[in-house]
Amino acid sequence: MSNKSPLPPRSSWVQLTPAAVLWLLAAGFLMLTADLPKDAQAIPLLVGWTTLVLVSIDFLSRLNNSFGQALMRALNPSALKPDHEGGSAWRIASGVLLVVVLIGAFLTVGVLAAAAIVIFGALMFAYPRQLLSNLLVAAGATAGIWLLFSALLGLSLYRGVFFGDVL
Amino acid sequence: MLTVWIHGFESLLHVREIIFLCLGMVMGLVFGAVPGLGGTTALALLMPLTYGLDSITALALAGGVMGAVPMGGSISAILLNTPGSPPNAATCADGYPLAQQGKAGLAIGAAASANAVGGIIGTISLLAILPLSEKLALSFGPPEFFLLSILGLVMVATASRGKMLRGLVAGGFGLMIAFVGFDQVTGAVRYTFGIQYLWDGVHLVPALIGMFAGAEMIRLWIQGGAIAGSASGVKVTRLTDGLLETFRHWPTVLRGSLIGTVVGAIPGVGGVVASFLSYAVTVQASKDPESFGKGNIQGVIAPEAAINAKDSSALIPTIAFGIPGGAEMAVFLGILVLHGIQPGPLMLINNTTEIYGLVWALTVACVLAGGLGMLFVKPLAMVTLIPTRKLAPIVMTIAFVGSWAVDQTALNIVVSGAFAMIGYVMRRLDYPRLPIVIAIVLGAGIERNFHQSMAMSGGSWSIFMARTICVILVACIAAGLLAAPLRSLTSHVSLRRRLQSEVPSV
Numbered sequence: 001m002s003n004k005s006p007l008p009p010r011s012s013w014v015q016l017t018p019a020a021v022l023w024l025l026a027a028g029f030l031m032l033t034a035d036l037p038k039d040a041q042a043i044p045l046l047v048g049w050t051t052l053v054l055v056s057i058d059f060l061s062r063l064n065n066s067f068g069q070a071l072m073r074a075l076n077p078s079a080l081k082p083d084h085e086g087g088s089a090w091r092i093a094s095g096v097l098l099v100v101v102l103i104g105a106f107l108t109v110g111v112l113a114a115a116a117i118v119i120f121g122a123l124m125f126a127y128p129r130q131l132l133s134n135l136l137v138a139a140g141a142t143a144g145i146w147l148l149f150s151a152l153l154g155l156s157l158y159r160g161v162f163f164g165d166v167l
Numbered sequence: 168m169l170t171v172w173i174h175g176f177e178s179l180l181h182v183r184e185i186i187f188l189c190l191g192m193v194m195g196l197v198f199g200a201v202p203g204l205g206g207t208t209a210l211a212l213l214m215p216l217t218y219g220l221d222s223i224t225a226l227a228l229a230g231g232v233m234g235a236v237p238m239g240g241s242i243s244a245i246l247l248n249t250p251g252s253p254p255n256a257a258t259c260a261d262g263y264p265l266a267q268q269g270k271a272g273l274a275i276g277a278a279a280s281a282n283a284v285g286g287i288i289g290t291i292s293l294l295a296i297l298p299l300s301e302k303l304a305l306s307f308g309p310p311e312f313f314l315l316s317i318l319g320l321v322m323v324a325t326a327s328r329g330k331m332l333r334g335l336v337a338g339g340f341g342l343m344i345a346f347v348g349f350d351q352v353t354g355a356v357r358y359t360f361g362i363q364y365l366w367d368g369v370h371l372v373p374a375l376i377g378m379f380a381g382a383e384m385i386r387l388w389i390q391g392g393a394i395a396g397s398a399s400g401v402k403v404t405r406l407t408d409g410l411l412e413t414f415r416h417w418p419t420v421l422r423g424s425l426i427g428t429v430v431g432a433i434p435g436v437g438g439v440v441a442s443f444l445s446y447a448v449t450v451q452a453s454k455d456p457e458s459f460g461k462g463n464i465q466g467v468i469a470p471e472a473a474i475n476a477k478d479s480s481a482l483i484p485t486i487a488f489g490i491p492g493g494a495e496m497a498v499f500l501g502i503l504v505l506h507g508i509q510p511g512p513l514m515l516i517n518n519t520t521e522i523y524g525l526v527w528a529l530t531v532a533c534v535l536a537g538g539l540g541m542l543f544v545k546p547l548a549m550v551t552l553i554p555t556r557k558l559a560p561i562v563m564t565i566a567f568v569g570s571w572a573v574d575q576t577a578l579n580i581v582v583s584g585a586f587a588m589i590g591y592v593m594r595r596l597d598y599p600r601l602p603i604v605i606a607i608v609l610g611a612g613i614e615r616n617f618h619q620s621m622a623m624s625g626g627s628w629s630i631f632m633a634r635t636i637c638v639i640l641v642a643c644i645a646a647g648l649l650a651a652p653l654r655s656l657t658s659h660v661s662l663r664r665r666l667q668s669e670v671p672s673v
Contacts, residue, residue, distance in 0.1 A: 051339030078329030
């Protein structure tokens with residue numbers, strides 16, 4: 001009988017990609033650090049190399065062999081459990097898109113217009129049949145933002161680059 | 168000392184402070200009751216709004232939130248079997264069975280009074296320990312602070328259960344982010360790519376808002392549905408009986424509070440460990456351990472007392488050493504920085520009114536939030552029924568406007584958005600987020616203390632082993648790094664032995 005504990009099946013490139021990307025980021029950081037004056041690079045170099053070593057170990061622990069599994073068991077056992085985070089690729093993309101659209105709208109059309117457009121758009125995306133309710137919620141939320149930030153805190157709300165404000 | 172306590176209390180006795188304290192409590196109860204929001208998101212959202220307030224008012228607001236969140240979390244845990252925040256999960260074990268037996272009021276009343284008593288015991292411990300930690304902190308020099316910051320980071324990384332390696336990786340990248348901008352030691356400008364906005368470094372408040380509020384809203388949006396299934400069967404009676412239960416089981420409250428106090432003072436360990444440890448110890452100490460999990464009131468009292476006691480003692484490393492022990496404390500530290508208060512030994516000397524004002528605000532919130540929570544049990548339970556895809560865009564928009572409002576810089580929104588996505592990706596890829604935040608907070612101090620230590624020693628690393636405190640701290644760092652892998656290997660070896668012994672001999 002084999003004594004190996006059961007492991008979830010792992011496809012190699014999907015499993016290795018995060019560590020590979022982090023490895024490249026750490027290496028890039030070290031390359032940027034090399035151009036700095038000596039005193040300014042002391043701690044960043046230390047941190048950069050330490051992180052590169054740690055990411056390398058993370059990479060090795062993701063390999064689907066006995067060494068990788070032993071590393072994973074010792075240093076990162078939670079990764080052996082199956083992924084509990086659900087969500088289809090479409091939903092994940094919509095979540096990321098929500099943030100991107102929100103940033104874009106804020107910078108271009110300003111706070112109030114962005115709030116109204118993004119909240120209404122997001123609600124229509126999630127609940128396409130509830131037009132009136134979505135409209136009311138978006139208007140209410142936008143009014144709340146105006147009340148809180150402009151009326152109560154006295155801030156002059158950002159109007160966006162389309163309406164003459166600068167970044 | 169008594170004068171300082173009284174002065175701190177007096178600082179709260181103004182209409183404005185009381186209003187903001189109550190506002191914080193209401194927000195804490197609501198955010199505590201809704202799983203996925205919690206105290207960290209509430210504080211992250213409130214942080215920019217405190218900008219126009221004076222420091223005492225801002226701390227009263229923060230104290231109100233922090234003191235009330237556990238009560239909100241316990242209500243949804245008991246009524247809906249859905250813990251508002253992770254530490255309240257321990258309350259579900261016996262709270263929900265009690266609710267199913269028609270004793271929800273008993274459980275909520277007990278949770279409220281256990282919260283209050285736990286908070287008071289935590290405060291008393293904090294008041295006793297703060298003067299001692301002041302003496303300890305003042306005896307620290309740059310080498311000790313450097314090592315202490317590293318220890319804090321290691322503790323936070325290794326305390327991410329089963330994710331030590333990835334916690335350390337996250338900490339490393341957090342430090343890299345912390346090095347962005349103008350280096351105060353050498354005068355060099357680093358990693359800004361010519362962007363003037365980054366000369367001040369990656370702005371802490373927008374980063375915190377993105378990492379916590381933003382990332383959580385992305386998660387809720389993707390998750391969809393309502394947070395809790397149904398609140399149709401909510402019946403709340405016998406609240407006063409519940410209040411009295413806590414005092415009938417005073418050893419459980421005391422034990423839970425002490426566990427919470429000790430655990431809370433250790434960076435990175437957090438409320439989940441405090442509540443489950445308190446629950447486990449109570450089960451072990453009980454004469455009737457089989458009754459737990461089936462509706463034993465002590466199973467509600469023990470974790471709830473621990474959670475609130477932990478909140479008070481978690482302030483010790485944050486205030487005395489500038490090392491936040493958890494996500495909520497990291498955001499709270501952001502509020503302090505926003506108001507020009509630098510956490511660390513000098514805060515213990517220069518900002519006593521703020522510190523004791525906060526301590527009192529936290530205590531008052533712990534006590535009053537129970538009453539407020541009991542008054543609004545049903546509406547709070549209903550909040551958890553709001554569809555997450557309605558909640559997420561609204562909260563995210565408010566959070567991002569708040570990020571802009573910190574210093575009215577539009578690029579703050581880009582930072583919040585970037586950190587929201589980083590936070591969500593980290594969550595999906597099983598990298599803990601807390602180490603990256605703690606590293607961003609500690610990075611500048613680590614570098615400054617390192618350079619000062621090197622200047623003191625003429626460039627010799629031996630300064631990090633020169634004094635007893637340094638040796639102790641180095642030993643703690645080594646122990647922290649070795650403990651998690653050794654524990655994993657030991658449990659694996661024992662599992663293999665058990666499996667081998669279960670195989671019938673041929």
